Amino acid sequence: MRAYTPKDNVQKKPYYTDRYWVAPQVAKTDVSEDAVFAADLEAIRAKFEVLDAYIQVKQMVVVINAADNFGVIELMKNELEYNQLSELSAIDWLAKEGKFEIFYQMLSMSKRKRIRVKCKISEKESIQSVEKLFRSADWSEREMYDMFGVVVNNHPFMKRILMPDDWEGFPLRKTYPLQGDEFAQWYEVDKIFxxxxxxxIGPENRDPARVDRYDTERFARLGHEVPRGTDISQGEPVTPLCYQESDGVFLIEKFDAEKSVVISDRDR
Amino acid sequence: MQQPNRLRPFFENITFDRSDNELILNFGPQHPSAHGQLRLMLHLQQEQITKAHPDIGYLHRGMEKMAENMIYNEFMPTTDRMDYIASSSNNYGFALAVEKLIGLEVPRRAKVIRMMLLEMNRLMSHLFWLATTALDIGAMTVFLFAFREREYLMDLIEDYCGARLTHAAIRIGGVPLDLPDNFIADLRKFLDKLPENIKDYEDLLDSNRIWKMRMENVGVISKEMALSWGCSGIMLRASGIEWDIRKEEPYELYDEVEFNVPVSDKGDNYARYKLYMAEMRESAKILHQVIDMYADTTPELMAHAPQYISAPKIDIMTQNYSLMQHFVLVTQGMRPPVGEVYVATESPKGELGYYINSQGDAYPYRLKLRAPSFWHTGILTDLLPGHYIPDVVAIIGTTNIVFGEVDR
Structure with a gap:
């Protein structure tokens, strides 16, 4: 029987898992420990619903409802002095809860603080664009759409950015295999020829480690070398392996202890 | 749409539309001064650009996807391929992010060596920037001069880690090697000569008529535009915002060294050029101080955290338990705690950020690379309209974009 492989997450898995191992957590501290963050959180709480808030690795994480995203970012920009949107992207949680998590990494230069605003949307939902507030979201949101298929409303130019326009599938989803799917395999062949x-021509080989046994074009098969392009489907001659050293290995005949150096520093 | 026949040949690069004066020009993706695979669709009125549309993705390798399928240490050499002009700074950003996630403290000597590598990379990157931009503008002598100095630095890096371009010289938890003999003496020799060299470049360029015509008041980025487009590094500081992550959120030993953050409020190409030159001087200043720090450090190079980091080689070769741990860490990889982290560092190009979401597995659940050049390319959409075709080359030059980083 074939081993079961989950179809909703085809990324690489560790081949050994300790069933009793409990992963430790990166410490989350309460927002009240930092006065600046606490004030910011109060300001957000006054107008919007905050689902969760904590400080992790010196940055505040605020979880909000997806519908409030534009409002919260606008508030942070205009009233809380968060003047740059450094990063915006999504995380694929479709396998676990059928949702995408979207995070906005905000930076305040006057306060020297960074806040991560997060919200979740389900696969079929779309989210409001923040491009009106930060132009940097223009390209980030396009990249998010390109990689995850998260549709952004009110975006001026919702189009793929890194992948070709006619690409099918969203490469950063967990269901998308590392070496591409069926479509990716034939994309260039179909397009060019x-x-x-x-x-x-055959499908594109996207596995750099794959060796085709009957491929005499690209790989020399040790012990079975034949001229390039030979038809070997009927079998091929065995070429005996021979090494340069077979006539005698290079040896030091006279060892001069005076001229040699003893390496004492083992660390190097 | 063109309908080519023998009388009306098909122009691959140019679209003519007789109904108005607009001409659409394809700049790239194989343009020598685009510094990589940048395709710009430029709408022109005569020689003036009315609309610019940068098209990227020609070098997209899916590094974020690769990261999800690799153990943490395995990803380190991949980061080299982002900003390949200064690859140690990419290594460093990733190492720092993982260290923050785990909560590791790196030994002081490793910090000193990392600082040296980072600043040497900054110098290499800035020299490369100067060389290529000057060449694009037409100043070939500067190109040769700057590459000579960069070559010296690359030889030094080669002495340290064996590689010239893709260094992989930093490990999670420290650095793999101590400095080789004569490294500090050679670096000193280089640093002593550097101010003279920088002065040579400035003598050639500062008051050069052509250079000034191409640079001054060209590509002016306002404060608001720089902030809105997520600019960082010199692109931000040339627009009058004093923000250097090394100063504002110091990492490693940047809070112990003296250096200035050069700022300009002009926002044009010339301001950016001046800042690159000033930053090179500051880097040299930092390097001098870091060299002095090296002498009074103890020889540990890697953090002691057996759960995450392999023991020193001597322990692995002599102690059974260290060998076992090393075997597990190499074959299965470390498993950082569950949590997420966003760490920004000041790479030569700007704010290089790594966002890591760990679910306690040996593979990151999500890794987002925040590469500065991505937004510095995006800003061309708003920056180029109003400029003329020759300005495009000068502006792309001073944005200092590297396509390994834009497309990742």
Whole structure:
């Protein structure tokens, strides 16, 4: 029987897991420990619902409802002096809870503080663009759409940015295999030579470690070397392995202890 | 749409539309002064740009996807391929992010060596920037001069880690090697000569008529625009905002060294050029101080955290338990605690940030690379309109974008 592989997350898994191992947590501290963050959180709480808030690795994380995202970012920009949106992207939690988590990494230069605003939307939902507030969101949101398929409303130019426009599938989803799916395999062949060339050219090899046993074009098969392009489907001659050293290995005949150096520093 | 026939040939790069004066020009993706695979679609009225549309993704390798399928240490050499002009600074950003996630304290000597590498990388990157930008503008002599100095630095880095471009010279938890013999003497020799060299470049460029015409009042980025577009590094400081992560959120030993953050409020190409030159001097100043720090440090190079970091080589070769741990860490990888972290460092190009979401596995659940050049390319959309075609080359030059980093 074939081993079961989960289809909702095809990323690499550790081959050994200790079933009794409990992963430790990065410490989360209460927001009240930092006066600046506490004041910011109060200001956000006054107008919007805050689902969760804590400080982790010196940055405050605020979890809000996805519908409030524009309002919260606007408040932070205009009233709380968070003047830069350094980063914006999504995390794929579809396998676990059917949702995307979207985070906005904000920076306040006057307060020297960073806040991460997070919200969750389900796969079919879309989110409001913050491009009107920060132009940097223009490209970030396009990248988020490109990589995850999260649709952003009111964006001026909602189009793929890194992948080709006619690409199918969203590469950073956990369901997307590392070496590309069926579509990716044929993309360049179809595009350059046309679908009718599929039989002649074959799918693109996206696994750099794959060796085709009958490939005499690209790989020398140790012990079975034949000229390039030879048809070996009927079997090939065995070439005996021989090494340069077979006539005698290079040896030191006279060892001069005076001229040699003893390495004492083992660390290097 | 063009309908090519023998009388009306198909122009691959240019679209003519007779109904108005607009001409659409494809700049790139293989333009030598685009510093990589940048495609710009420029809408032109005569020679003036009315609309610019940068198109990226020609070097997209899916590094974030790769990171999700690799153990943490395995990803380190991949980070080299982001900003390959200053690869140690990418290594460092990643190492620092993982260290923050785990909560590791790095030994002082490792910090000193890291500071040396970071500042040497900054110098290399700035020299490379100066060389290529000057070449784009037409100043070939500066290109040769700056590459000569960069070559010296690359030789020094080669002495340290064996590689010239993709260093992988920093490990999570410290650095792999101590400085080789004569390294400090060689670095001193370089630093003693550097002010003279910088003066040479400035003599060639500062009051050069052509250089000034191409640079002054070209590509002016206002304060608001720089902030809104998420600019960082010199792109931000040239627009009058004093923000250097090394100063504001110091990491390593940046709070122990004396250095200035050069700022300009002009926001044009020339201001950025001046800041690059000033930053090189500051880097040299930092390097001098860091060299002095090296002497009074103890020889530990890696943090002691057996759960995450392999023991020193001598322990691995002599003690059974260290060998076992090393085996587990190499084959299965470390498992940082559950949590997330965003760490920003000041790379030569700007704010290089790593966001890591760990679920306690040997593979990161999500890793987002915040590369400064991504936004410095995006800003071209708003920056180029109003400029002329020759300005495009000068502006791309001073944004200092590297496409390994833009596309990741």
């Amino acid at each position: 046309g679908k009718e060339a599929r039989d002649i």
